[in-house]
Each structure stands twice: as structure tokens, then as C-alpha cells.
Amino acid sequence: MSQPRSATSTTFPLDRAVIRRFLEEQKLDLRTASIREINRLVGTIERDQGVRFIRMEFGIPGLPAHPVAIEAEIRALREQDVAHVYAPFDGVSALKEEAARFVERFMGVVVPPSCCIPTIGTMEGCFASLAVAGRLTRSRRTVLFLDPGFPVNRLQARFLGLGVRSLDFYDHRGPRLVDAVDSLAAGGDICAILWSSPNNPTWIALDESELLGLGRVCDRHGIVAIEDLAYFGMDVRRGVPRPGTPPYQPTVLRSTKHAISLISASKMFSYAGQRIGIAVLSPDLAAMEAEELVEFFGTRSVGHAFSHGVLYPIAACVPQAPQYGLLALLRAANAGDESVFAPAAEYARRAAIMKRKFLENGFRLVYDNDLGRPLADGFYFTVCHPAYASGVELLRELLRYGISAITLETTGSCRKEGLRACASLVGDDLFDELGERLRRFAEEQSS
Amino acid sequence: MSQPRSATSTTFPLDRAVIRRFLEEQKLDLRTASIREINRLVGTIERDQGVRFIRMEFGIPGLPAHPVAIEAEIRALREQDVAHVYAPFDGVSALKEEAARFVERFMGVVVPPSCCIPTIGTMEGCFASLAVAGRLTRSRRTVLFLDPGFPVNRLQARFLGLGVRSLDFYDHRGPRLVDAVDSLAAGGDICAILWSSPNNPTWIALDESELLGLGRVCDRHGIVAIEDLAYFGMDVRRGVPRPGTPPYQPTVLRSTKHAISLISASKMFSYAGQRIGIAVLSPDLAAMEAEELVEFFGTRSVGHAFSHGVLYPIAACVPQAPQYGLLALLRAANAGDESVFAPAAEYARRAAIMKRKFLENGFRLVYDNDLGRPLADGFYFTVCHPAYASGVELLRELLRYGISAITLETTGSCRKEGLRACASLVGDDLFDELGERLRRFAEEQSS
Numbered sequence: 029m030s031q032p033r034s035a036t037s038t039t040f041p042l043d044r045a046v047i048r049r050f051l052e053e054q055k056l057d058l059r060t061a062s063i064r065e066i067n068r069l070v071g072t073i074e075r076d077q078g079v080r081f082i083r084m085e086f087g088i089p090g091l092p093a094h095p096v097a098i099e100a101e102i103r104a105l106r107e108q109d110v111a112h113v114y115a116p117f118d119g120v121s122a123l124k125e126e127a128a129r130f131v132e133r134f135m136g137v138v139v140p141p142s143c144c145i146p147t148i149g150t151m152e153g154c155f156a157s158l159a160v161a162g163r164l165t166r167s168r169r170t171v172l173f174l175d176p177g178f179p180v181n182r183l184q185a186r187f188l189g190l191g192v193r194s195l196d197f198y199d200h201r202g203p204r205l206v207d208a209v210d211s212l213a214a215g216g217d218i219c220a221i222l223w224s225s226p227n228n229p230t231w232i233a234l235d236e237s238e239l240l241g242l243g244r245v246c247d248r249h250g251i252v253a254i255e256d257l258a259y260f261g262m263d264v265r266r267g268v269p270r271p272g273t274p275p276y277q278p279t280v281l282r283s284t285k286h287a288i289s290l291i292s293a294s295k296m297f298s299y300a301g302q303r304i305g306i307a308v309l310s311p312d313l314a315a316m317e318a319e320e321l322v323e324f325f326g327t328r329s330v331g332h333a334f335s336h337g338v339l340y341p342i343a344a345c346v347p348q349a350p351q352y353g354l355l356a357l358l359r360a361a362n363a364g365d366e367s368v369f370a371p372a373a374e375y376a377r378r379a380a381i382m383k384r385k386f387l388e389n390g391f392r393l394v395y396d397n398d399l400g401r402p403l404a405d406g407f408y409f410t411v412c413h414p415a416y417a418s419g420v421e422l423l424r425e426l427l428r429y430g431i432s433a434i435t436l437e438t439t440g441s442c443r444k445e446g447l448r449a450c451a452s453l454v455g456d457d458l459f460d461e462l463g464e465r466l467r468r469f470a471e472e473q474s475s
Numbered sequence: 476m477s478q479p480r481s482a483t484s485t486t487f488p489l490d491r492a493v494i495r496r497f498l499e500e501q502k503l504d505l506r507t508a509s510i511r512e513i514n515r516l517v518g519t520i521e522r523d524q525g526v527r528f529i530r531m532e533f534g535i536p537g538l539p540a541h542p543v544a545i546e547a548e549i550r551a552l553r554e555q556d557v558a559h560v561y562a563p564f565d566g567v568s569a570l571k572e573e574a575a576r577f578v579e580r581f582m583g584v585v586v587p588p589s590c591c592i593p594t595i596g597t598m599e600g601c602f603a604s605l606a607v608a609g610r611l612t613r614s615r616r617t618v619l620f621l622d623p624g625f626p627v628n629r630l631q632a633r634f635l636g637l638g639v640r641s642l643d644f645y646d647h648r649g650p651r652l653v654d655a656v657d658s659l660a661a662g663g664d665i666c667a668i669l670w671s672s673p674n675n676p677t678w679i680a681l682d683e684s685e686l687l688g689l690g691r692v693c694d695r696h697g698i699v700a701i702e703d704l705a706y707f708g709m710d711v712r713r714g715v716p717r718p719g720t721p722p723y724q725p726t727v728l729r730s731t732k733h734a735i736s737l738i739s740a741s742k743m744f745s746y747a748g749q750r751i752g753i754a755v756l757s758p759d760l761a762a763m764e765a766e767e768l769v770e771f772f773g774t775r776s777v778g779h780a781f782s783h784g785v786l787y788p789i790a791a792c793v794p795q796a797p798q799y800g801l802l803a804l805l806r807a808a809n810a811g812d813e814s815v816f817a818p819a820a821e822y823a824r825r826a827a828i829m830k831r832k833f834l835e836n837g838f839r840l841v842y843d844n845d846l847g848r849p850l851a852d853g854f855y856f857t858v859c860h861p862a863y864a865s866g867v868e869l870l871r872e873l874l875r876y877g878i879s880a881i882t883l884e885t886t887g888s889c890r891k892e893g894l895r896a897c898a899s900l901v902g903d904d905l906f907d908e909l910g911e912r913l914r915r916f917a918e919e920q921s922s
Contacts, residue, residue: 060773064564064787086561093558101558101796102549111540111548111800112745114533117511148595148790155789159634183788187606187771189636298559301795324634326507340511341630342602343595347794348748349548353558 039079040465041428041472046077058420062179063087063434070432082462083453084382085432087228087407089298090452091371093353097299100356101349110348117344118335119146120351126358127291127306133362134261134269135289136276143309145335146346146354149300150258150292153307154222155184156338157288160330161220161252162190164318168251172212174205174223175440176230176395176410176448178256181222182440193218196442197232201399206241213249221246224256225278226263229408229439229448230395231379233263236278243283252313253280258292262372265404271364285312295407295452297357298371302350309334376405379451381459386411386449389466390473394436394446407452410436412445415473419446429465486526487912488875488919493524505867509626510534510881517879529909530900531829532879534675534854536745537899538818540800544746547803548796557795564791565782566593567798573805574738574753580809581708581716582736583723590761592754592782593793593801596747597705597739600754601669602631603785604735607777608667608699609637611765615698619659621652621670623677623842623857623888623895625703626881628669640665643889644679648846653688660696668693671703672725673710676855676886676895677842678826680710683725690730699760700727705739709819712851718811732759742854742899744804745818749797756781819853826852826898828906833858833896836913837920841883841893854899857883859892862920866893876912 050073051058056065066085074081104110118124127144131137147153158181162169170191173181185192193212200208212218221242225234234242246253260277261269269277281287289308294300314331321328325337339345360368383393383405394410397403411433416422419435422445426433436446454462497520498505503512513532521528551557565571574591578584594600605628609616617638620628632639640659647655659665668689672681681689693700707724708716716724728734736755741747761778768775772784786792807815830840830852841857844850858880863869866882869892873880883893901909 062783062787064783088561089559091559092556098552098558101552105545105548109539111545111748112536112538113748114535115748148794151791152789180788180791183773183784186773187784187788189771300791301558301560301562303790303792303794324636326630326633336509336511337630337634340509341627341634342599342789343750344598344627344747345750347595347750347797349796350794 040430040468042077044428047424047427058423059435059437061438066432066434079430081430081432082458082465083432084449085434086453087450088452089295089300089371090455091298091374093299094297094357094368096356096360096368097297097353101302101353104349104352108352110352113348115345115348115351117340119346120348120355123351123355126355126362127308129362130358131308133271134277135279135281136274137279137281139281139308139311142331143311143314145307145309145339146351147305147307147339148343148346149294149303150256150290150305151180152339152342153290153305154181154254154256156334157252157254157290157307158184158188158190158220158222159338160321160333161254162188163321163324164219164252166320168217168219170217170219172209172218172221173440174221175442176227176436177222177224177440178228178258179438179440190219191217194440197227197230198395198442202238203241205238206245209242210245213245213251218249218251220252220254222254222256224258226259226404226406228258229436230410231403231406231408232395232398233404234278235399239278239280240283243280243287246284246286251286253284253287255280255287255289257290258295259407260291260296261369262296262375262406263404264372264376264406268366268369271362281308281310285310287313293354293357296371297368299353299357302353304346304350304354307334372406375407375451378454379405379407379409382449382451382454382462383409385459385463385466389470390414394443408448408450410446411449412443412447417445419444423447426469429469431462431465487877487915489524491875494871494874505870506882506884508885513879513881526877528877528879529905529912530879531896532881533900534897535899536742536747536818537902538745538821540746541744541804541815543803543807543815544744544800548749548800551796551799555799557799560795562792562795562798564787566793567795567802570798570802573802573809574755576809577805578755580718581724582726582728583721584726584728586728586755586758589778590756590758592756592786593798594752594754594786595790595793596741596750597703597737597752598627599786599789600737600752601628601701601703603781604699604701604737604754605631605635605637605667605669606785607768607780608701609635610768610771611666611699613767615664615666617664617666619656619665619668620887621668623674623883623886624669624671625675625705626885626887629887637666638664641887644674644677645842645889649685650688652685653692656689657692660692660698665696665698667699667701669701669703671705673706673851673853675705676883677857678850678853678855679842679845680851681725682846686725686727687730690727690734693731693733698733700731700734702727702734702736704737705742706854707738707743708816709743709822709853710851711819711823711853715813715816718809728755728757732757734760740801740804743818744815746800746804749800751793751797751801754781822854822898823852825901826854826856829896829898829901829909830856832906832910832913836917837861841890855895855897857893858896859890859894864892866891870894873916876916878909878912
């Protein structure tokens, strides 16, 4: 296997036939290809062609995990001897308690530790949330996605046999968003509304008035609000999170009794490889009972169904050592150690530079404002190019220049022309190269 | 919280009203209570009454994990910097390769690394197997459990909306087992047959002729054989496993094209807390295509549905460090390091002592032979007492004596009189106490 050469624009653009060949070999349709499939495609091209891509397809943290987590895992393994013992299926007690403290100090919401349930990443938390919400009421088997979003949530709904509806942030923000959700909810078939904020992929962030409105809609119609906080604390316009000090992380937990808020350690703490997150159930939802849950989970209780009816049969429990790693991170955060929040600022710095290079070379942002304000710089941004009406075609061309991304179409967006770009893996050594490749791309467009 | 006193029989038996009160408080029905619920019940009684139970309810490894795994995890975290990076959704390559080598050396079966898929414990492997098998064909939505078995597999089937049928080993072994499975399979609604061997809870082990017969039935009817090898290499009658040397682990992989064999690290290597196992798909099954999979997984391919359609949306990937831990264990095993297999012998030693104490005090084994041969001593055994026709009543009484177990009924057994006892948590310091408590129990029976 040949090592990729150091980044250089001289070998680009690759021939269109080369890209076509790899797509055919891997039987890939760029329009529907998953992130992981694009990832594998690009890896194959890199190895085969001996080139190095600027990889923006994968929402993977590009910074090492904080030592406080690593050392806590090691202590748990060596000294606390956790490796042979199953964790409780609703999580290690100390982590549940620290998580409740974190929710109070950084979200300004009080919940008991029993409502803070560790999960194998937010992926599992989201899966469990959909599994329970989709089985509360037989007549409600449809999830409303506020789009664009994380593509895998759609795979989850499909796995669970749930229907899907979509509402796009592009033309729905503020009162218009809340009204549109309310009228869809009135249809009576919606079991849950799911969104991510700060949003993957647009980096818009729902504000308190929108969350208040969404919460009211959920309470009015008995719908579960599932809030994916994969990018908790990463809206850098709000400054570094400080315990017990506003502005708190905006959350729908404050505005509905029917909320599940999913806090991920993957991006905020750059800890994706060990798969650990926290699902926070609003206490009323956890205590709620529904007869129809019994058929699938053997219990009427929503809280019990979540941990005992889903998390337990899926994987028995969350692996032990990562729970201690996250415990240490939350403890540090709760004590005011700001170093644990460092990744957000670095991603924002990278995104600002990358966005500028795209804009200088004829691209524009697809989702280009946040309720009229400029978007924050963060983990993701969205781009399109006036010469391409189709994101698939744009991506196919960018691949020739050694630049990878995913189409907005796979994120559920109504904007077929756009791509999602992730800033996390593009470090300082690649910025000039990115600029150079985009310049050559721009040249070819105008030639 | 009061610490449990050291084990002593003087406080036992507890009053029947005390046990009743705890059951009512926790709204527990002993007949259907899950292992984890019994576990929590007993923990509560211990704390409240200041007593120490002899805990046989939980199939949890009682020995520390092997240092080779712990040190490999630590290296992965500290030196290989894996904590922030998602693993491939079909597993770390080196682990897949080492697993294929392990399958060849210890099972005598050749499969490519692509067919060895790391999972978050065998629990996730089993869940994924049922999820895929249950959706291959619309007309086949029923799982045949060879019972008794691991109770959580039934929760998995219920979660997935699959029907369940049961055939009991108690009166079906040898050709009788194969014939009975064949005639059930002829019904046309069975998608999968699932069993564990060495068996949880009876510790019987299917022999090569039974596996051959079951494999043929699966091929004939297009049914997936799901073999839970949670106790791989732990039938001590066969001696310590040696690489490339018969007797190999009996496996249905040898006798059908439609097999999934689930290899767990939890008990064999005492590694349950970190949740890591390997699902081995027979190559023909992995390559099989079925149009009906598309609706749920977006792919026709069984192998792709397994990793990309189930494992990916459930938890994104298997946590990284435990994959390196298991890699180190398999590498040691493949190189002939017998120390990694040490737990089996220790559990067998404990089980032999415990069984004797039960038998000396009027109990008998429920499943009491293995195709006419004596059962091996191992992780579990099954007991009943002639004075009790109901396992629930027997358990309720034993709880008074500070002895906990689960009913065979919850394991799907047709023998309502029995209990499952796990030997793993009962160490040398408790053997005399177990004997004394059982002696007092026996006295009360005859008084």
C-alpha cells in the first residue's frame, strides 16, 4: 500500500474517468452515499492514486481527547478494576450525579440523576429516544425531522419502521418555524420532533424563542422533543461555557415536559472514539406511563423502557471505562476548568479560514444567516457554486481536486445544490493547499 | 448507607414479611423479573438489612480481566491516540484479521476477516443477528429459541417485533432435537434458530452431530442459525483450548451456509465491563442478498445490512480501546498463551463445590445430564428442591436465607420448578457459609 504523498495540487485535477471508475467499483451513488461510504471511497482513491485529499466529509474530531479523560479511563481500568464488571444498565451512579450537576450548571435546568442516562454515544441515545417515542401510541408512528440534520437519524427511523416527515430550516425560522411545526403536529401522526442545534450541517442555532415555541407545540400535542446537542457549548458567539453563569446552553428541556436532550462528548470534548454521551429525559417524560409500550418493552414506564427496554437489550450496558472518562470531564467542567471546552474555539478558527477561501473562489454559503445574524464559525458550514445546480455534480468535480464532502441532499436538506463541509480535519498545514486547489477549480470554471 | 456485615448465617432466615415488603416496594414479580431487577432487589435488601447475600443471580465474571487486555487498552489510549477517532463501522482491521485467525485456530473454520465483525458485546451481535434475520423474508418473522437460554434474547425479539417459538433441551437432545427443529422449521414462518452452547443456564453443550443436524435443517429451509458462544472454550471436559489443535470449539459454522456465530469476550476472558465481542458470519450468508432488506437497511446485502444497517445506526461504531484490548487477547491466544483461558477452570472449580453443597442438602439438578454423560462444571447450573413445585416459591424462600438466583422460567425453560445458579461470584470465602445456609434451609424443610 503506497503512502499518500504530501499534499500537492500538481496532481490535480484527477481525470473524470478515474473518479467514475472508483464510484463504479464501490457501487456508490453519490446522491445517497453515507458519510462512511464517502470516507471509504476517498481512502481508496488516496491509496490507489498516491494523493492526499482535503477531507471535509467526516464529522470526526480532529483534536486529541483531553488528558483528564484518558487518565481517568486508565485509573478505572488499572485501579478500579472495572473491565470485568457490567455497569448498571442505567449508568454508573457517579456519572449520573455529575451529569445532573452539569445540566444544572451549563443548561440552567434541574433534573435528578435518574433522568441522566449514559449512552454509547449520542447515536445510541437518539436511537433509544426514537424507539420509545415511536411506540408510545399506535396511531403516531411518524418522526418530524427539522432538516437538514444528521443523516444517520434517518437510518434509525427506517430501522425502526417509523415514517418520516421533514421541515427545512432554510425557509422556516422563528415564528414561521413554530407555526409550521404546529400545523404539521395537528395532523395527529407525529410521535417526535428531532433536530440538532447548533445544527449539523448548517451551524444555525435555534434561539430561546424558537425552543419555547417548539416546546409548547410538543406539550399541546403530546409529542416528544428530541434535541441532539452533539455540538453542546460550541456556538462560539456565546463565549466559553462557564458553570452557573449565563448564557446557558439553549435547550428545549426548559420549555416542555416531553423532552429528551442528547449531550454528546464526541465533538465538545473530542472523545468520539470511545462512544459516550448522556441522554437527559425531562422528569415528567421519564415518569410518564403508556400502555402501548408494554408490547415492545414489557413496561408502561417511559424511563424504564428507555434504559431497560432499549439500552439493555441492545448492548447490555455502556462500556465502563469511558463512563469514568466522561465523569472526569464533567467534573472538570463543573469545577470551572475551561480547558475541556478548548476544541470549539479551534474548530471555529479553522472554519473561518476555510469559509473565506471558498468564498474567495466563487462559492457561496447555502445556509448563510442565523435569524438575520451572521452564522457562528464552527464544526460545519454549507457551500454551493453558481455553476452547479446539483450538489452531486459539484462533489464529483471537487473530488477531482482532492476535496471531499457530502451532499446536503443526504442530510435531508431541500437545497439540492449544496454540500456539507466539516472543518475539523483540516489543519494549518492544509489551508494554503485548500486555497490553491479551489483557485484551480475556479480557473477551470471560467475557462 | 450501611455496609453489609460480613457473611453470617445468624441473621437468616429473614422474615417472610421482609422479603414481601421489598418485592412490593420495587413492584417486582419474581416470575418475570429480569436478572438486573433481581440484582437491584438483592442490593437493596443487603443495604437495608445490613446483610450479605450469596449472589448467584448475575452471570457476571467474578475474576479480573487479563492484564494483556488492560495494558493494550492503555497503550491504545495513550500512545495510539484512538479516543477521539471513530472506529470503522465494521471494526478495526487488525482485530478483524486476528479474529479470523482465532476462528481458524480454535474453531477449525476458515473465514475471511471481512466476516469477523466486532460488536459491543455479544448482546449487540445477537441483536443485530435477529434484526437482519427477522427481516430477510416478510413471511418469516418468528425466532425459534432452543431453550432454556439467555433471557435478554427474548427482550430483543420483542423489541424487534418478532414472534417467538420455543423448544426445550430438557426433552430434546440428539436426533430428537434435530427432528423436532426440522418439523417446526417446515411450518415456514421461522427466520432464525437461536441457542447458547455451552448453554446458559444448564451447561449442556451441543455436540457435533447435533450441530450438523441443525445446520442441515437451516440450509434446507433457508433459516439463519444464530449460535451464542458466550461461553466459548469453557466446556472444561475438552481441556484448555490450544491453537490449531483439536478438539476445536464445536460450532454450527462448520455445518451450514447460514450461520452467525457470536464469540463473547465477557466470560471467556472475564472482560464483560468493556463490552466487546465478535460476530462471525458464514461467508455465504454475508454475501447473500435479499430484496426485502432494503426497506429497513437500504441495502440488499446481508453483510452490509449487519454492519451498516444495524451496528452503525445503533452506536456508530464499537468503542476503540476495547477493540485493541480484545485484539491483544486474541493475539495471545493465537500464539498459544493459555493464561488467557484461565477463568473457565476457576469457575468450574467453584461450580463443583457449590453443586455438591446443594446436592448434600436435598436439592437436585434440573438439567442433570449431557446426552447421558455427566455435565461439565462451569459458569451455571440448575437446581430444584422436591418440596417446591414452583421455582418462584423456592427463590422466595432462598432469599430469606440470603441466597439469590433467577427462576428457570425467565430463561424460557419448561421446568417451572427450577432455578439458575451462577458460580462466578461465589469465592472461597463464601463456600462454608453457603453450606451452612443450605443446611438451615434443609432443616426448616424437614421441621
